[in-house]
Amino acid sequence: MTRIAAKFADLKSQGKSAFVSYIMAGDPDYDTTLAVMNGLPGAGVDIIELGAPFTDPMADGPTIQLAGQRALDGGMTLKKTLQLVTEFRKTDDTTPIVLMGYYNPIYSHGVDAFLVDAKAAGVDGLIVVDLPPEEDSELCIPAGKAGIDFIRLTTPTTDERRLPTVLPNTSGFIYYVAITGITGSGSASPETVGREVARIKQSTDLPVCVGFGIKTPQDAAAMAAVADGAVVGSAIVQKLADGDSVETVLDFVKDLADGAHSA
Amino acid sequence: MATDMFNSLMNGPDEQGRFGDFGGRFVSETLMPLILDLEAEYEKAKTDPTFWAEMDDLWKHYVGRPSPLYYADRLTQEFGGAKIYLKRDELNHTGAHKINNVLGQILLARRMGKTRIIAETGAGQHGVATATVCAKFGLKCVVYMGAHDVERQAPNVFRMKLLGAEVVPVTSGRGTLKDAMNDAMRDWVTYVDETFYCIGTVAGPHPYPAMVRDFQSIIGKEVKTQIMEAEGRLPDSVVACIGGGSNAMGLFYPFLDDKSVRIIGVEAGGKGVNDRMEHCASLTGGRPGVLHGNRTYLLQDDDGQILEGHSISAGLDYPGIGPEHSWLHDIGRAEYVSVTDTEALDAFQLSCRTEGIIPALEPSHALAHVAKIAGDLPSDHLLVMNMCGRGDKDIFTVARALGWDMSTSDA
Numbered sequence: 001m002t003r004i005a006a007k008f009a010d011l012k013s014q015g016k017s018a019f020v021s022y023i024m025a026g027d028p029d030y031d032t033t034l035a036v037m038n039g040l041p042g043a044g045v046d047i048i049e050l051g052a053p054f055t056d057p058m059a060d061g062p063t064i065q066l067a068g069q070r071a072l073d074g075g076m077t078l079k080k081t082l083q084l085v086t087e088f089r090k091t092d093d094t095t096p097i098v099l100m101g102y103y104n105p106i107y108s109h110g111v112d113a114f115l116v117d118a119k120a121a122g123v124d125g126l127i128v129v130d131l132p133p134e135e136d137s138e139l140c141i142p143a144g145k146a147g148i149d150f151i152r153l154t155t156p157t158t159d160e161r162r163l164p165t166v167l168p169n170t171s172g173f174i175y176y177v178a179i180t181g182i183t184g185s186g187s188a189s190p191e192t193v194g195r196e197v198a199r200i201k202q203s204t205d206l207p208v209c210v211g212f213g214i215k216t217p218q219d220a221a222a223m224a225a226v227a228d229g230a231v232v233g234s235a236i237v238q239k240l241a242d243g244d245s246v247e248t249v250l251d252f253v254k255d256l257a258d259g260a261h262s263a
Numbered sequence: 264m265a266t267d268m269f270n271s272l273m274n275g276p277d278e279q280g281r282f283g284d285f286g287g288r289f290v291s292e293t294l295m296p297l298i299l300d301l302e303a304e305y306e307k308a309k310t311d312p313t314f315w316a317e318m319d320d321l322w323k324h325y326v327g328r329p330s331p332l333y334y335a336d337r338l339t340q341e342f343g344g345a346k347i348y349l350k351r352d353e354l355n356h357t358g359a360h361k362i363n364n365v366l367g368q369i370l371l372a373r374r375m376g377k378t379r380i381i382a383e384t385g386a387g388q389h390g391v392a393t394a395t396v397c398a399k400f401g402l403k404c405v406v407y408m409g410a411h412d413v414e415r416q417a418p419n420v421f422r423m424k425l426l427g428a429e430v431v432p433v434t435s436g437r438g439t440l441k442d443a444m445n446d447a448m449r450d451w452v453t454y455v456d457e458t459f460y461c462i463g464t465v466a467g468p469h470p471y472p473a474m475v476r477d478f479q480s481i482i483g484k485e486v487k488t489q490i491m492e493a494e495g496r497l498p499d500s501v502v503a504c505i506g507g508g509s510n511a512m513g514l515f516y517p518f519l520d521d522k523s524v525r526i527i528g529v530e531a532g533g534k535g536v537n538d539r540m541e542h543c544a545s546l547t548g549g550r551p552g553v554l555h556g557n558r559t560y561l562l563q564d565d566d567g568q569i570l571e572g573h574s575i576s577a578g579l580d581y582p583g584i585g586p587e588h589s590w591l592h593d594i595g596r597a598e599y600v601s602v603t604d605t606e607a608l609d610a611f612q613l614s615c616r617t618e619g620i621i622p623a624l625e626p627s628h629a630l631a632h633v634a635k636i637a638g639d640l641p642s643d644h645l646l647v648m649n650m651c652g653r654g655d656k657d658i659f660t661v662a663r664a665l666g667w668d669m670s671t672s673d674a
Contacts, residue, residue, distance in 0.1 A: 054567075054568065055436070055568045056436070056441065056554060056555075057445075058291070058445050058449060058452075058555075059291045059293075059449070059452060060449075062435075065435055072568060077566040078566055078567070079566075102553075103289060104552045104553045104554060104561075104563070104567040104569070105566055105567035105568065106567070107553055107558075107567060108563065108565070108566065108567025109567065129291050130289040130290055130291060130553065130556070131289065132289075132291070132292050133295075134279070134287075134288045134295065135287060135288065135289060152292070153291065153292045154292060155293040156293075157292070157294075157295075157297070157455055158292060159296065161296075162295070162296055166292065177292070177293065180293055180452060180453060180454075180455045180456075181452060181453040182449045182452060182453060185453065
């Protein structure tokens, strides 16, 4: 069983929803990211999404754009992002890690070499924003063969007509993007999201996690109540941008995780 | 003949939106349904005579097409070789080729019931064209423009505002065309229902590269007719400048299967195509990658991070190029070269002095290359260059580059 499947099975047995946190690799620097990562499972994070910085993050709002910029300015690369995962795995072999980013750095690295390196580092899943199902032959299908989950985004524009195209090659879990928009922007009501999640679950047995616009422990609780998990990114990244210490950031993450788990 | 159809270079892209390995649909899931809708709508319009009748009417009465094919006898004498013809797309309404494409996309947007048009712009020519057509049809228009370009293209910013558009200065990245395109896509993903994204070049996700090419192909089609009238035969060479490459694709496309026609695209070499990447020559100085919805040649570092190029011309200041150009480059059907800022500035002044045409800095690049090759070509060699824009917008930039103080211009 993959780390992601094992995690959801474990949560299900406890009757809990997952809490998924996002941080940007290398923001503000390598060592801080590693320190935060190492603290996330203890703060209650079930799945770690690790952002791989890219110069042109078209689906991201200012908070994550700037985080990526800081990381790149500090010399972060895809190779170093994988190195972070390798180091994290020295002390944690169970918490799933999902790399989230854009296709070009992976394409530039070489898809086959990337999958070998990512698997060796201990990456469990990939979210690549600019690879829709129409481009599955690029990375999604090779990733599946390499034993790495390709986690698809579904959005409010993914209607009944489109859903059968989006679901087939996806694995691990489904990431439901609660709003049409960029990361860190407005939020949707739990009622609307609940309806959408229920609609998606009619067509798949995979867990559905909700992200975009979740900023507080209350938001996390409300979204976790209507889905299999809640994802928080920008709100955590903003704490790091504000210069908060690793401890303060992890305290905030713990509040969010407690919120999600209370649902 | 069927075999000719099969061997034609004009059949691209395939249904995946690919020209060879280039192109595609590398966008977020939110945008995928919109892109599929657009493709369906465009496929319908393409074979609808009423759509083209409306286009032809607007091209003729609103844009002023056909633009002349002008024999530039003084430039021909100056270079002392090939016979130089200029396709005068700078005489179009709004001063560049951009409006050819904008009209097509806005008519599509109207057919799709979209009420809000967004666009990115570099030099401001596409922004002005979009603002113009939106004003004509009473549509809301929002133009994303890099903050750096807002500064160096101030007259076009004011034009857009006069035309009723909202101009949003983009400060992310280095504040140029690439960043404006990122922010336009962020807007699009946010206001999906009512918004139509009017892309200004032959780039972006399928069907944009093909659609924009088709709308711009009026340039090459007219040249074909006009040169037959003037000379009774096809040209020997066609030359155009390339940023994203829409004016070039519009000129080149109708000639792709005419093997006798040499096709030359001129990229912005900035301060020289060197390791410091102070240029925008994606084909001569970049390698394949994925950005803004398509796979194409890009300026990028070893980690696949996109690099900011440099060009004196805001309209060429883009780290990518349309995917069809990447394909034509790889199969060898078109040649791609680059010229420097300095060479373009020289050509700019030459055009002013010898032909009385103040060209935009973009086609000044094409002319700079023509200046390099024309003298070595025989006098019966017919060379057509696309004069794709006029230079009114650039006089401030050129004045600065030539050390002319515009504030005390009585010198």
